Amino acid sequence: MSALTSYRVTWEQKGIDKSHxxxxxxxxxxxxRPGDPEQRNGLLRKMLAIRYLPTGYAVPDNVVLQDVVPVCNCEPYPGQDCAFAYHGGERFYLTASSQPGYEVIRDHHREKVLGNVCHTLSVEFLTLVREKYGHQ
Structure with a gap:
């Protein structure tokens, strides 16, 4: 099943100090390799080069990515508020667990627990959950 993900990308042309x-x-x-940021960034550089660089410079190596931020997919129209704006735009968050050494990943959408995660891996796991599921 195909999934479209929007990104707000800040970039500049190599050798020119003007960001867009x-x-x-x-x-x-x-x-x-779905979920691989390196492959995602390569696709973004290719897209930006083709769309915005002049002929002769339109190759991915001429695009320098400065910032890549997923755009909330619950924003049906540009400028419309995110359903999770009250929570800093984050659907998933960490809370303390009743088990020592663990944290709980929760979902603001349904206030349900996604799982207990060892505290040494909780931030990394939360980041993966946010990248994969966003605000779907």
Whole structure:
């Protein structure tokens, strides 16, 4: 199943100190390694080069990514508020667990527990959950 993810990308052309911010969409069908940020960034650089660089410079190596931020997919129209704006735009968050050495990953949408995670891995796991599921 194809998944489209929007990103707000700040970039500049190599050798030119002027940054631009654009919204780009990545289709999971274009990725052989879904969830791989390196492959995602390569697709974004290619897209930006083709769309914005002059002929002769339109190659991914001429695009320097400064910042790549997923755009909340619960924003049906540009400028409309995110359903999770009250929570800092985050659907998933960590809370303390009743088990020592663990933290709980919760979902603001249904206030349900996604799972207990060892505290040494909780932030990394939360980041993966946020990247994979966003605000779907």
């Amino acid at each position: 911010t654009e919204t780009c969409i990545v289709d999971s069908d274009d990725m052989t």
